[in-house]
Amino acid sequence: MNYDIRPLDIFDLQTQKDVSRFLNIIFEQDFSRDELQLKTYTKSKAFPSLYMGAYYDDELIGFNCFISHDLIYNGEIVNCYQTCLSSVHPKHRGTIFISLIEEAKKILRQRGAGFIFGWPSRSSHLVYTKSLKFRDDFLGIKVNIPASTLLSRAFFIKWSEEKELSVRDAFLQNDFQLLRLKQQKSGDTIKIIHDENLIWGKIRTRKVGFLNLAYFSVGGMIIANPYLLQNTFAKLIREHAITWVQVILHHSHSMAHLFGAPIHSRCFEPLIVYDLNAKTSDHTKFNFMDGIKDVY
Amino acid sequence: MVKDLMKQIGYRFLFKNVLKEHVMTLGYVFHTEEIFDESIFDNLLHFCKEYRRLTNASPICALMTPLNPRVREGMRVHKISGDEFGRRVRLLSQHASIGYHGHFWFEPDEFRNGAAEIRCTNFLRSSVETQVDEEVQWFQSTNIRHGNFYAPGWWFMNAELLAILRRNNFDVDLSFSKSLWFYNAYSHTIMRRHNIRTGEPFILETEHGEVICIQNFIGCHPTKFVQDFDRNFSSLLDPGYREIIGVVNAHDKDLVAADFIENTLNCLSYLQEQYKARLVSYDNLVAQARCQAVKRLSSV
Numbered sequence: 001m002n003y004d005i006r007p008l009d010i011f012d013l014q015t016q017k018d019v020s021r022f023l024n025i026i027f028e029q030d031f032s033r034d035e036l037q038l039k040t041y042t043k044s045k046a047f048p049s050l051y052m053g054a055y056y057d058d059e060l061i062g063f064n065c066f067i068s069h070d071l072i073y074n075g076e077i078v079n080c081y082q083t084c085l086s087s088v089h090p091k092h093r094g095t096i097f098i099s100l101i102e103e104a105k106k107i108l109r110q111r112g113a114g115f116i117f118g119w120p121s122r123s124s125h126l127v128y129t130k131s132l133k134f135r136d137d138f139l140g141i142k143v144n145i146p147a148s149t150l151l152s153r154a155f156f157i158k159w160s161e162e163k164e165l166s167v168r169d170a171f172l173q174n175d176f177q178l179l180r181l182k183q184q185k186s187g188d189t190i191k192i193i194h195d196e197n198l199i200w201g202k203i204r205t206r207k208v209g210f211l212n213l214a215y216f217s218v219g220g221m222i223i224a225n226p227y228l229l230q231n232t233f234a235k236l237i238r239e240h241a242i243t244w245v246q247v248i249l250h251h252s253h254s255m256a257h258l259f260g261a262p263i264h265s266r267c268f269e270p271l272i273v274y275d276l277n278a279k280t281s282d283h284t285k286f287n288f289m290d291g292i293k294d295v296y
Numbered sequence: 297m298v299k300d301l302m303k304q305i306g307y308r309f310l311f312k313n314v315l316k317e318h319v320m321t322l323g324y325v326f327h328t329e330e331i332f333d334e335s336i337f338d339n340l341l342h343f344c345k346e347y348r349r350l351t352n353a354s355p356i357c358a359l360m361t362p363l364n365p366r367v368r369e370g371m372r373v374h375k376i377s378g379d380e381f382g383r384r385v386r387l388l389s390q391h392a393s394i395g396y397h398g399h400f401w402f403e404p405d406e407f408r409n410g411a412a413e414i415r416c417t418n419f420l421r422s423s424v425e426t427q428v429d430e431e432v433q434w435f436q437s438t439n440i441r442h443g444n445f446y447a448p449g450w451w452f453m454n455a456e457l458l459a460i461l462r463r464n465n466f467d468v469d470l471s472f473s474k475s476l477w478f479y480n481a482y483s484h485t486i487m488r489r490h491n492i493r494t495g496e497p498f499i500l501e502t503e504h505g506e507v508i509c510i511q512n513f514i515g516c517h518p519t520k521f522v523q524d525f526d527r528n529f530s531s532l533l534d535p536g537y538r539e540i541i542g543v544v545n546a547h548d549k550d551l552v553a554a555d556f557i558e559n560t561l562n563c564l565s566y567l568q569e570q571y572k573a574r575l576v577s578y579d580n581l582v583a584q585a586r587c588q589a590v591k592r593l594s595s596v
Contacts, residue, residue: 075421075456161488165481167417175418176402176411194410196450224415224450227476254417 003096005062005103008051010037018060019053026063026087036065036085038185040294042177044068046079047111052104054088054096061089062100066108066116067181067294072172073114078278080171081108083118083128084294097124098131105276114171114278117286119269119293134272137282138251140290142265145245147216147237152230152245155260159226163257170254170285173292175200175220182219182291191216193239196225197232201291203242213243219291221247223255248290255287300521307523313570314530318495320573323543323581324516324564325356325447325470327397330549331384332370339551344391346561351568351575356543357388358397358447358470361431365407366399382438389440393578396431396442396466399449400424415450416481425460432464443578444468447512447545454482455502455596462504468582469500470543473512474532490593494532495540497585500595507595510585511542518546518556522566541585 008015013033020031041049047068054062066081083104088097108116120128128134145155157163179200182190186202193199201219205212216236223229236245248265249256256262271288273280290296324347331337340357347355360367362381371381385394399413402423406412414424435442445468446461453471461469472483474494492498492511500507513532517524533540550556567573576584 072418072420075419075454077420077422161484164485164488165417166485167481172418176406176409179409179411192410196415198410198413200411222411222413222415222418224417224452224481225476225479227479 002056003061003099004055005096005100006053006055007107008053010041010049010051015053019051019063022060022063022089023085023087026089035185039181040065040067040084042068042181044070044079044177045077046070047113050081050104050107052100054092054100056092061092062096063087064097064100064104065294066104069292070174070177071114072174073170074168078114078171079112080114080278081116082292082294083116083120086120086124097127101128101132105274109276113276115276115280116274118272120272121269125270125272128272132274134274135280135282137271137273137286139270140248140265141251141256141262143247143259143262144215145233145247147242147244149234149237152233152237156230156233157258157260159229159258163226165223165226165254167254167287170252170287171280172287173220173289175222175291178220178291182296190219191240193232193236195232195235196228198222199232199236202296203240214241216240216242216245217290217296218245218247219296220289221255223258226258229258250286250288252285253287253289254285303521303524307521311523311526311530314526315533315571318533318538318540318571320495320567320571321539321541321581321584322513322567322573322575323356323510323578324575325358325512325543325545326392327447327449327545327547328357328359328388329367329397329547330370331388332367332374332376332381333549334374336548336552337384337388339557340548341388341391343551343557343560344388346557347564348391350561350565353575353577353580355392356395356445356578357392357548358395358445359385359442360397360399360449361434363427363431363434364399365401365404369407382440385438385440393443393445394440395445395447395468395470395578396435397447397449398428398431400427400452413450415452416454419452419454419456421456424457428457428460428464445470445578445582447471448480451478451480451483453480458500458507458595459502459504462502462507467505467507469507469509470512472509475512475514477514478512486593486595490591492591493534493537495542496537496591497541497589498591498593499589500593502595506592508582508585508589510581513542513544515546516544516560516563518550518553518559518563520555520559520562522563525563525567539588541581541588543581
């Protein structure tokens with residue numbers, strides 16, 4: 001089989017058409033021509049997002065996107081990439097996907113990238129962890145906070161002077177960069193609550209019995225003052241007609257201890273990580289929340 | 297109204313003379329952010345003169361420079377030139393000690409975007425370093441002396457910022473606070489781990505030299521009840537630690553609120569009379585802090 005694997009220019013109109021047509025077949029969705037770019041192209045201080053394509057007889061038969069993230073680690077930018085939209089045409093499934101990701105690893109390592117991470121679907125998860133040697137990290141944790149100022153109190157720990165807050169040695173999702181990315185696709189649907197702390201996210205609905213209940217899904221937060229965190233959430237609850245606030249974070253998130261009664265989240269697939277120029281381990285802190293995911 | 301009545305009754309019995317055990321040496325610092333607004337500038341100047349009349353000391357003005365994007369925008373809106381801004385600062389410096397007050401953003405042009413604000417848990421060294429270096433350059437190019445002290449925007453401080461400031465010759469810091477309203481993760485951790493008492497000055501060692509840290513307490517409550525200060529300040533104090541040295545703070549824009557100046561001066565006058573508090577100028581404050589600072593700690 002004669003495959004050609006190469007980076008794609010996502011600003012090229014023909015490439016945009018090819019990719020959207022291909023993704024529509026694979027995911028049975030309705031990707032418009034520029035949607036991919038709006039959802040995945042980040043303005044990075046280092047390098048932009050990377051798009052890899054596999055061609056067979058000049059036809060696109062495999063695709064993978066690597067969203068460029070300027071994560072922050074101890075005050076410095078570490079350019080890392082989120083793998084997403086992994087897709088191979090059913091007729092060509094086999095080693096081609098592995099070759100495509102291996103080629104991307106080479107390119108990203110040369111760019112000086114820290115690591116590749118992602119939340120693959122169940123079907124591609126095994127390929128990533130077994131064949132591509134990604135490390136399988138733990139599940140996320142979830143806190144559902146009722147939208148009542150009084151009841152919500154039980155879902156926060158009581159902050160006291162003995163407690164400490166530190167983001168030392170943690171990879172922080174870059175909310176400044178993420179909000180730009182999410183707003184370029186979703187615009188006003190992204191809500192921001194800002195006082196001494198900042199919470200951003202979107203309102204979603206869930207069907208419970210006959211009811212469609214609205215809840216606030218937190219995409220990210222910047223906590224500067226943990227004493228006042230409850231006030232920030234109270235403001236969120238006051239300003240939006242919602243039933244609850246859903247906070248999903250990676251289990252190692254430095255702020256996880258601020259919330260009471262967390263449970264493991266079934267909707268937060270396991271994080272996978274592949275080190276390039278950075279060295280991470282099972283003890284590394286990833287301050288990742290739901291909003292960093294491409295599907296958010 | 298009800299609140300006022302409750303206070304009036306409560307203060308007859310509670311918080312009476314609660315600070316009497318403490319010997320207080322206080323400075324008064326303004327986070328000076330909006331002197332591009334003529335009315336704010338006039339009020340600030342007026343306050344400084346009144347403060348001097350009352351205390352025989354100068355207040356402290358930690359200044360956001362015209363290179364700060366929020367100030368730059370304010371100057372544009374208020375049609376203030378760089379020369380006029382410099383003139384105002386020089387005039388202010390005749391009545392107050394001038395220092396530096398920093399607010400930092402990931403990208404300064406994004407100053408309206410809350411997610412771009414650098415607070416205590418999303419520090420980006422390159423952005424902060426560039427902004428500090430540029431603003432220090434402004435002080436030098438305009439020949440305005442900044443007194444080598446720093447007061448923090450959004451109460452943000454960490455070891456890296458302290459080192460950047462020290463590299464730029466700032467050796468006095470007014471960031472650390474025990475007030476929950478002025479919480480900062482780094483300051484809190486340093487003070488907790490080293491058992492720093494409220495009002496205790498201490499020295500932090502950075503790679504570029506030492507910094508004397510003088511604590512920032514609370515605002516000087518501009519209400520008609522001077523005992524508000526007693527109530528709030530006493531909740532921060534450590535029993536048994538008597539020699540309190542530090543600053544109380546306000547923002548220059550607070551001065552436009554009705555009765556702010558009158559009530560604040562009342563409160564300061566009350567502290568002088570009731571507790572013999574010493575309201576001192578910057579130089580005296582630093583000199584006393586240096587004498588009193590016993591703990592010498594690593595900043596990292």
